Amino acid sequence: MNRSFVSIADYSKEEILHLVRRAEYFEQYPNQKVLEGKVCATLFFEPSTRTRLSFETAVNRLGGRVIGFSDAATTSSSKGETLKDTIKMVSNYADLIIMRHYLEGAARYASEITDVPIINAGDGANQHPSQTLLDLYSIYKTQGRLTDLTITMVGDLKYGRTVHSLLTGMSHFNPIFRFVAPEELHLPDIYRQFMDINNIRYYEYTDFSPEVINQSDILYMTRVQRERFTDLVEYEKVKNIYVLTNAMLKGSRDNLRILHPLPRVNEIAQDVDDNPKSYYFEQARNGVYARQAIICNALNLK
Amino acid sequence: MKKELQVAALENGTVIDHIPSEQVFKVVSILGIEHLKTPVTIGYSLDSKKMGKKGIVKISNKFFEEDEINRLSLIAPSVKLNIIRDYEVAEKKQVSLPDSVTGLVKCNNPKCITNNEPMPTHFSVIDKENVTLKCHYCEIKIKKEDIILL
Numbered sequence: 001m002n003r004s005f006v007s008i009a010d011y012s013k014e015e016i017l018h019l020v021r022r023a024e025y026f027e028q029y030p031n032q033k034v035l036e037g038k039v040c041a042t043l044f045f046e047p048s049t050r051t052r053l054s055f056e057t058a059v060n061r062l063g064g065r066v067i068g069f070s071d072a073a074t075t076s077s078s079k080g081e082t083l084k085d086t087i088k089m090v091s092n093y094a095d096l097i098i099m100r101h102y103l104e105g106a107a108r109y110a111s112e113i114t115d116v117p118i119i120n121a122g123d124g125a126n127q128h129p130s131q132t133l134l135d136l137y138s139i140y141k142t143q144g145r146l147t148d149l150t151i152t153m154v155g156d157l158k159y160g161r162t163v164h165s166l167l168t169g170m171s172h173f174n175p176i177f178r179f180v181a182p183e184e185l186h187l188p189d190i191y192r193q194f195m196d197i198n199n200i201r202y203y204e205y206t207d208f209s210p211e212v213i214n215q216s217d218i219l220y221m222t223r224v225q226r227e228r229f230t231d232l233v234e235y236e237k238v239k240n241i242y243v244l245t246n247a248m249l250k251g252s253r254d255n256l257r258i259l260h261p262l263p264r265v266n267e268i269a270q271d272v273d274d275n276p277k278s279y280y281f282e283q284a285r286n287g288v289y290a291r292q293a294i295i296c297n298a299l300n301l302k
Numbered sequence: 303m304k305k306e307l308q309v310a311a312l313e314n315g316t317v318i319d320h321i322p323s324e325q326v327f328k329v330v331s332i333l334g335i336e337h338l339k340t341p342v343t344i345g346y347s348l349d350s351k352k353m354g355k356k357g358i359v360k361i362s363n364k365f366f367e368e369d370e371i372n373r374l375s376l377i378a379p380s381v382k383l384n385i386i387r388d389y390e391v392a393e394k395k396q397v398s399l400p401d402s403v404t405g406l407v408k409c410n411n412p413k414c415i416t417n418n419e420p421m422p423t424h425f426s427v428i429d430k431e432n433v434t435l436k437c438h439y440c441e442i443k444i445k446k447e448d449i450i451l452l
Binding site: 084 | 437
């Protein structure tokens with residue numbers, strides 16, 4: 001049975017809860033030598049230092065060894081080798097493949113051409129499920145639960161894959177969503193239809209007002225990504241619209257926590273960093289625990 | 303008024319009727335009719351009471367498999383098939399949309415792995431009524447009017 005981790009949509013409520021509890025366990029006991037003698041490949045066809053370091057830290061804390069590359073320019077794929085051939089080749093060496101690719105669907109395809117489990121560390125604009133699991137774990141950890149929470153997502157809701165995946169992952173837990181985005185970057189129709197079918201309550205705003213913040217348990221900020229725009233004039237128009245400042249948090253709930261997948265540019269002002277409600281740096285640390293849980297799950301180690 | 307046959311009758315074979323005129327040549331290509339060695343009559347822009355203009359394809363001595371003809375449902379869900387044996391209609395068939403489609407439709411996402419690797423495309427049909435496909439790989443959804451055949 002292939003235990004690849006490709007898309008959060010493949011996971012049931014119970015499986016997500018299991019992974020979240022495993023992440024909690026690894027936070028308590030981060031150094032476990034369960035990968036002793038195992039080799040994990042990190043194939044980064046597109047550079048992503050943060051994600052790669054997080055995965056490699058997770059493997060190291062579990063006692064495994066890492067091989068791989070961090071930029072496809074130095075590999076045979078720059079000579080025109082197919083993804084299939086690269087995956088087939090690496091499958092001879094590694095017990096697990098962690099891959100990031102610039103093409104959408106690359107991880108799903110890879111999981112179909114090898115028996116070695118594939119962990120999707122991001123496939124273009126499509127999925128980034130380990131980010132989703134660390135977001136879910138961060139929510140669980142700060143709120144004590146995943147059910148019945150109000151999640152407000154701000155910024156680029158059109159291209160932000162972390163937003164789409166978190167929405168999918170949270171859909172099992174009776175959330176209320178509030179979406180704050182400019183007209184040009186609002187949530188795609190398919191996600192609205194998805195929520196309608198699943199009876200999920202949601203509200204949409206173009207104004208980023210304290211009123212919305214004050215009704216939230218989680219404030220999920222996102223960066224308006226320059227690389228997603230073909231028209232840079234359009235980017236310049238929208239990039240500075242949704243900026244969170246400390247003053248805006250005055251009337252917010254005590255349990256509110258501010259999340260951000262990082263890197264941030266200017267959408268969270270520096271003066272928020274000292275507010276105890278800011279959580280984005282701890283969130284990044286949770287990524288290692290979440291990835292330890294994902295790696296063990298893929299290798300069937302509980 | 304005397305009803306005149308616009309296309310000659312078949313002795314044995316398959317008649318694909320009620321094809322929207324603009325889809326006739328797509329039907330021909332999906333079924334690979336241009337590679338057949340048997341006689342084929344292709345009618346284009348014929349008068350139809352129901353459709354205004356329609357197309358019809360008559361293929362002698364050829365009977366298609368169910369999954370072959372169901373591929374037509376993507377572009378012409380309204381077509382009717384008559385299976386002819388000895389100048390009589392032996393059977394009438396309609397096409398129905400399959401649950402998934404492999405190697406027939408192009409993914410419209412240029413950054414999809416299927417457009418960058420030598421591999422077949424694969425879609426699941428997520429809405430049979432409105433004909434909406436979802437790419438098994440990059441997960442984008444394709445509406446009926448945006449479907450491009452390979």
